[in-house]
Amino acid sequence: MFVHVTSAANAPRIRRSGIRAAGHGQGGARGVHCFPVLPSYTLTHQWVRELARFGSRGGLVAVHLRLADTEPVLVGRYTDRARNAQETLRAAEAVRRIAALPDPRGWEVFVPRAVTAREVHRVRGAPRVAGWRHLPDAHGRRPCTCAGCRERGGYGARRLRERLPHPLDGPPPPVRVLLERVAAAGDPGDPAVLREALHWFGMRRRGPLDQLRPLARHPDPGVREDLVWALARWSTPGVAALLDGLAEDPHPDVREAVEDVRDG
Structure with a gap:
């Protein structure tokens, strides 16, 4: 049964x-x-x-x-x-x-x-109170309130976000500061530094596309994938053409990210 x-x-x-x-x-x-x-x-x-x-x-x-x-x-x-x-x-x-x-x-x-x-x-x-939520062992753990984990519109979500603000929730640093971090990362650039900067760029509606375009050729596929997500909501001219190029990326995670962005 x-x-x-x-x-x-x-x-x-x-x-x-x-x-x-x-x-x-x-x-x-x-x-x-x-x-x-x-x-x-x-x-x-x-x-x-x-x-x-x-x-x-x-x-x-x-x-x-x-x-x-x-x-x-x-x-x-x-x-x-x-x-x-x-x-x-x-x-x-x-x-x-x-x-x-x-x-x-x-x-x-x-x-x-x-x-x-x-x-x-x-x-x-079905009983309303049986079982677990989020994870089988989630009870008693400090919940993660990042944009990827939090439940939008869920019960108590706003109070939880106010009580436990996540360091990556923003507001994002100015564009000038982010570009300085990208430049200071070197060539081809430290992936950790670049991915953090791309996270902040992803919170914007527009951005310096020409300065970020070289990251589409970065040897780390994680950087290229994060570039896709950073550009997902941008209305800057040229984004579609850059995504077209990333859609032919040799790494499957990058190609899948482009598909998800376009399907969304």
């Missing part, structure tokens, strides 16, 4: 036709994320609080589903998904593997297909 957490608005459709393969799994596969039903009620519904952070329609429900013991599924921590490190097991073995773990928080089971209505056992309301 497995449990899948979804919006309550999806419950009528799930009872009628099952669960669509809307989840994104390892290697770009589409399917359904779920977790085994364990003796611990809290562990079984551990994903509820984390999924609630992203909103729902009418609250959340827990969909209990039955799979054949020989059904192939992907098993692993959610962090293993990006590294293609999740393991393919049969459903029965997946339950045994997770149940035997000393700490199964953060683990998931991915069914690489849709779930039929006949496999849905029942749909019930």
Whole structure:
């Protein structure tokens, strides 16, 4: 028996036709994320609080589903998904593997297909307070309030940002100061110094494109990638042409950054 957490608005459709393969799994596969039903009620519904952070329609429900013991599924921590490190097991073995773990928080089971209505056992309301948020061990840690980690519009986000301001939140130094830092970094330049300067340039709407253009040929791919993100919101003429050149960069991270900027 497995449990899948979804919006309550999806419950009528799930009872009628099952669960669509809307989840994104390892290697770009589409399917359904779920977790085994364990003796611990809290562990079984551990994903509820984390999924609630992203909103729902009418609250959340827990969909209990039955799979054949020989059904192939992907098993692993959610962090293993990006590294293609999740393991393919049969459903029965997946339950045994997770149940035997000393700490199964953060683990998931991915069914690489849709779930039929006949496999849905029942749909019930999900508990609102079970599980973890952000990370399985986040409770008690000092939260990071940088632009990449903080939750915009989340409950208490403004008070948290005021109480724990992040040193990289700004305001950015003047352009003259940033250009002096870039020049002082040398040729080709210290990557750490250049990436910090590009971080501040990324907070602006316009900037000295001609002075930063040589960084597109910097030997460190991290500098070139940060250059892409720094230019992402600029309205300075010539940005599109520079991004066109970076779209042909030999490093995949730089090319992917250009794609993300253009898709966003």
